Amino acid sequence: MSGSNELIPVPDGEFTFTWSEFREIAALIHGEAGIVLSEGKVNLVYSRLAKRLRAIGLRSFREYCELLKSKSGNDERQAMISAITTNVTRFFRESHHFDFLRESVFPSLVSRARSGERVRLWSAGCSSGEEPYSIAMTLLAMMPDALSHDILILATDIDPEMIKRGKAATYTQSQAAGIPDEFRAIGLEKGRGGPDVRISECVRALIRFNELNLLGAWPMKGQFDVIFCRNVVIYFDEETQDEIWGRFAGMMPDGAFLCIGHSERVPVDRHPFELVAQTAYRKRGN
Ligand SMILES: C[S@@+](CC[C@H](N)C(=O)[O-])C[C@H]1O[C@@H](n2cnc3c(N)ncnc32)[C@H](O)[C@@H]1O
Missing domain, CATH: 3.40.50.150 (Vaccinia Virus protein VP39)
Known part of the structure; x- marks a missing residue:
């Protein structure tokens, strides 16, 4: 398992992201939506949530985790789940x-x-x-x-x-x-x-x-x-x-x-x- 405060080498490096922040986010998503995010999903989590950080004007994943845990983080927890879920579908899929x-x-x-x-x-x-x-x-x-x-x-x-x-x-x-x-x-x-x-x-x-x-x-x-x-x-x-x-x-x-x-x-x-x-x-x- 990757070390807690070790920085994750994210593709663009715009926001710092550590393994402990990744695990906090993964635990929250698992608790709220049942979705399991293995370490292999780290780039997906980074790229989908980096959009959220930009949208709400945060500078780091640390700030994001603090917001998610706070009382005022309700709406953002919902927005985070929407950002993470895969919504792929089609008419008459699996016909x-x-x-x-x-x-x-x-x-x-x-x-x-x-x-x-x-x-x-x-x-x-x-x-x-x-x-x-x-x-x-x-x-x-x-x-x-x-x-x-x-x-x-x-x-x-x-x-x-x-x-x-x-x-x-x-x-x-x-x-x-x-x-x-x-x-x-x-x-x-x-x-x-x-x-x-x-x-x-x-x-x-x-x-x-x-x-x-x-x-x-x-x-x-x-x-x-x-x-x-x-x-x-x-x-x-x-x-x-x-x-x-x-x-x-x-x-x-x-x-x-x-x-x-x-x-x-x-x-x-x-x-x-x-x-x-x-x-x-x-x-x-x-
Ligand atoms: C890949 S889509 C599948 C859509 C459709 N059933 C199909 O097969 O084409 C998965 C959907 O499940 C929803 N989903 C994920 N976790 C959920 C949960 N805990 N409760 C309800 N819906 C959830 C997602 O938001 C997403 O829209």
């Missing part, structure tokens, strides 16, 4: 999950909704909204009358900026290029000029965006028939991942589905899930 929804999940959810049951889906760690919008487009293409039934998709993320972008529902043409042709008519506003596209009103109406830290309290009351939590827990340690899988299980009825990222796994020996498709799990009954 096998949308095929799985269409073929194996939605047929029964649609008939349950049509018979008056409540149906809830959750995109946990939704980033800028492409994931929940892809779920909503897949659903609406199968069930154009979805809005007249009790169906909602909750979309949450720790990063308020991502929630703002999700609510804005406006994307560049190149971001929207990932939306397959079959969903464009239902998914995008028509007749909109300019360089951007906007998600159609009927797709937007199916989604509720909210800020939520997966490590904190979950104020939602009801259960979820489908949870997407993809490429989020990959940044957490195993213990935190286990805690999240256990809490998801507690929010799902037997037979509900959990879709996770391509490099993630749910340990089915410790949690009541069975793998039913590529990175898609079904909650087992007891």
Whole structure:
């Protein structure tokens, strides 16, 4: 392990950064967001947080650590987490999950909704909204009358900026290029000029965006028939991942589905899930 007050040889040297400051920051981020930052991430941490130091006019990481620890450091702790999180996402990313929804999940959810049951889906760690919008487009293409039934998709993320972008529902043409042709008519506003596209009103109406830290309290009351939590827990340690899988299980009825990222796994020996498709799990009954 690198020595505490040893200076880190950062690329531009604009701000001094020591290993003990790196470890203080890593501990704070782990405590607040569950994200593990190994020493190998030091250049990433430096370059992302150097922007914060410039933005708020600080001269050193020492000053930054003092601010983060102080009572007035609340907003900056949030800004730091936003700066550190990786928000990469795409419409219809890992498209096998949308095929799985269409073929194996939605047929029964649609008939349950049509018979008056409540149906809830959750995109946990939704980033800028492409994931929940892809779920909503897949659903609406199968069930154009979805809005007249009790169906909602909750979309949450720790990063308020991502929630703002999700609510804005406006994307560049190149971001929207990932939306397959079959969903464009239902998914995008028509007749909109300019360089951007906007998600159609009927797709937007199916989604509720909210800020939520997966490590904190979950104020939602009801259960979820489908949870997407993809490429989020990959940044957490195993213990935190286990805690999240256990809490998801507690929010799902037997037979509900959990879709996770391509490099993630749910340990089915410790949690009541069975793998039913590529990175898609079904909650087992007891
Ligand atoms: C790589 S993106 C994945 C987005 C989307 N699920 C996908 O697969 O395309 C990871 C998202 O998880 C969010 N995140 C990280 N830690 C979180 C936490 N503790 N609680 C809630 N969201 C978190 C980040 O802000 C980021 O938007």
